[in-house]
Amino acid sequence: MDLAASPHRARPRIERAGPAPESAIARGRTAACLRSIHAPEVELVLWDRPPIPDLAGWLDALPDAVLPDGRVLVSTADLEPAIASIFEASGTPPDAMRDLLAADVAALARLFAGIMAIPLVDIRLETVRHDACWKYHRDCVPARLITTYRGPGTEWVAPRHGAQALARQRGFRGPVERFPPYAVGLFKGSCAPPASGIVHRSPPIRGKGIARLVLCLNLETV
Numbered sequence: 001m002d003l004a005a006s007p008h009r010a011r012p013r014i015e016r017a018g019p020a021p022e023s024a025i026a027r028g029r030t031a032a033c034l035r036s037i038h039a040p041e042v043e044l045v046l047w048d049r050p051p052i053p054d055l056a057g058w059l060d061a062l063p064d065a066v067l068p069d070g071r072v073l074v075s076t077a078d079l080e081p082a083i084a085s086i087f088e089a090s091g092t093p094p095d096a097m098r099d100l101l102a103a104d105v106a107a108l109a110r111l112f113a114g115i116m117a118i119p120l121v122d123i124r125l126e127t128v129r130h131d132a133c134w135k136y137h138r139d140c141v142p143a144r145l146i147t148t149y150r151g152p153g154t155e156w157v158a159p160r161h162g163a164q165a166l167a168r169q170r171g172f173r174g175p176v177e178r179f180p181p182y183a184v185g186l187f188k189g190s191c192a193p194p195a196s197g198i199v200h201r202s203p204p205i206r207g208k209g210i211a212r213l214v215l216c217l218n219l220e221t222v
Helices: 030-036 054-060 076-090 098-114 159-171
Strands: 025-030 044-047 070-075 120-130 143-150 184-188 212-218
Touching: 025 030, 030 044, 030 098, 054 098, 054 143, 070 076, 076 098, 076 120, 098 120, 098 143, 098 184, 098 212, 159 212
Parallel strands: 025 044
Antiparallel strands: 044 184, 070 120, 120 212, 143 184, 143 212
16 A cells, blocks of 8 residues: 555646646546646545455445544554544444554545645544435535545536536536545645635535445644
8 A cells, every 4th residue: 555655755747637627637546646736726645446356345344433533633653543442432443454444544534634735634434325415506615525435425516517517506517527435635625725625516416325434634733
C-alpha cells in the first residue's frame, strides 16, 4: 500500500493522469495526484485507488453495530491513539484487519495534513444507516477529503450541471458520478475562492438495509 509509506518522503511530483471530464476535475492512480488540488482551476481530485485486499470482505462481514463511528480533532503526532479510541468506543473487535483500517485512516490523515499544510486534522469516521446529507449541496469548507470503506460512495455532479442539481434535487436527471469504494476524493468547498465548490450528496440508502462506512477529513475550522 503506497499511501502508508509516502507522506514522509520527498514532495512528490503532481500527477495529472488521464483526460478529465472537464478542467475542474483532476484524477490519477497514485496519492501524488491529490496535490493537484492547489491548482486554481481544480475543484475536485479523484485518486482512483483500488480496494485494500481482505479489508473489504472483513468490513462487509462485520455487524453494523460494531462498525467504527466517531469524531476527533487531533495532531498528526497523536493519530494512532486517537483513531484507536474511536474503534474502542465503537466496540470494533481488535484484530489484524482493524489494525489495517486504522493504519489507512492515519495514513490518509497525514497525507491530507501534508497537502493542506495544517497541524490538526478533524477526523470523522462515520457509520451511516440513513439518508444523511441526501440533498445535493456544496460544503462551506476550504477543502475536504472523503473515502468510503463500505457501501456506496459519495455522489457528485460535474460543475456544468451543479446549478441544475441544486435546483431540482431528487428530480435531477442529469449525469451523476460516484466515488468508487476506497477511491479518495479531495475537493474544494464554497469557502475556497475562486472555486464555487463541487455539488455532491450522500447516496440515498433509506430502507435498503445498507450501512455505509465513510471517512471524512476536514481542517480544524469545520
